Amino acid sequence: MKCRMFSAFRLKPxxxxxxxxxxxxVWPELLQxxxxxxxxxISCFxxxxxxxVYSEYEQEVYQQAKESLSHNSIELRWQALMQTLRDPYFQVLRFEEIFHMSALEGNL
Structure with a gap:
């Protein structure tokens, strides 16, 4: 099943x-x-x-890979770099999806 995730944060000016x-x-190895x-x-605005940041992922694959992703050296390096750019006083916001138009199309 395809899932969507949306989050927001603030950069240092x-x-x-x-x-x-x-x-x-973006590093090709990170995309891999x-x-x-x-x-x-992944789309960033x-x-x-x-x-x-808007992301789509395959739930079954992502749930199995989530733990290894959190220990992946490439991902850790990228996230450490991103952390240096973020405003440390702004808490990352994560949003719960409550509506998606295509979910209703089967009911029309």
Whole structure:
């Protein structure tokens, strides 16, 4: 089953250009790690210093790979780098999906 995840966080103002640059050149090996973990889509959106991230993943694959992903050296390196760019005083927000149009299409 395909699942969707949405989160938001804030960057330090001086980190915005570096965050954009890094996401224009995401490491190919990181993308491979994500694919192997069942993550099929990641989109990042920027508004000033605020970032929202939308992800899609295959639930069965992701649930099995989640633990190994949290110990993967490539993922840990990327997340450590991202952490240096984030505003440490802004708590990451995670959102619960309560509506998706395609979920209703079978009922129409």
């Amino acid at each position: 001086e980190s915005v250009p570096e965050y954009v640059r890094l996401h224009q050149q 790690v994500y694919r192997e973990a069942g993550i099929t889509q 920027l508004n000033g210093c605020d970032v929202v």
